[in-house]
Amino acid sequence: MVQFYYHDNKDTPENFTEDHNSGIEATVEELKALGVYYKYVETIEELNEIAKERNYKNRDVVKLNLAAFKNDLNAYNAKMAQFYKEHYHEDEEIRYIVDGEGYFDVRNKGDKWIRAKLSRHDLLILPAGIYHRFTLSNDLKEVEAIRLFKDEPKWEAINRDTGKNTEARESYVKAITA
Numbered sequence: 088m089v090q091f092y093y094h095d096n097k098d099t100p101e102n103f104t105e106d107h108n109s110g111i112e113a114t115v116e117e118l119k120a121l122g123v124y125y126k127y128v129e130t131i132e133e134l135n136e137i138a139k140e141r142n143y144k145n146r147d148v149v150k151l152n153l154a155a156f157k158n159d160l161n162a163y164n165a166k167m168a169q170f171y172k173e174h175y176h177e178d179e180e181i182r183y184i185v186d187g188e189g190y191f192d193v194r195n196k197g198d199k200w201i202r203a204k205l206s207r208h209d210l211l212i213l214p215a216g217i218y219h220r221f222t223l224s225n226d227l228k229e230v231e232a233i234r235l236f237k238d239e240p241k242w243e244a245i246n247r248d249t250g251k252n253t254e255a256r257e258s259y260v261k262a263i264t265a
């Protein structure tokens with residue numbers, strides 16, 4: 088069952104896969120105001136419809152667990168650290184959970200983290216330019232997700248600590264502050 092709540096900000100490099108639920112719920116409306124859309128999507132046909140409506144041309148499947156890295160803990164930890172580093176993408180992207188579960192954290196207008204706990208059949212649309220991050224949950228430690236891309240089927244992140252401003256980021260900030 089999907090959950091939206093404010094992160095407790097008590098994460099460390101050792102415990103960031105824990106739920107970090109502050110006890111303060113967030114709503115779908117709060118997410119909408121950030122340009123983030125959630126939908127429960129039961130079938131691939133329904134997913135394909137959404138992709139068509141929004142002009143998505145590409146997709147890939149990402150499986151994230153230790154076995155996907157042939158039990159190489161260093162490689163697994165490196166990928167986990169990469170996904171948890173705060174970043175944005177220059178294109179709108181859809182994430183659809185096929186199996187397992189994970190947490191997407193998105194920054195709200197006040198720069199607070201809102202956490203979306205997603206599992207099977209949950210779909211999240213992240214607007215271009217929004218700062219976010221992802222991690223597996225401590226309970227399951229695995230996810231299989233379809234990533235849909237408007238154009239190139241490649242994952243490119245712009246990390247917040249680079250301070251890099253792009254048109255995508257500027258347009259996003261304008262759109263949510265208008």
Ligand SMILES: CSCCC(=O)/C(O)=C/O
Pocket residue numbers: 149170182189219220221230232234242
């Ligand atoms: C569960 S999808 C893998 C993570 C990802 O695509 C992303 O953009 C994380 O921020």
Ligand SMILES: [Fe+2]
Pocket residue numbers: 174175176219220244
């Ligand atoms: Fe991302």
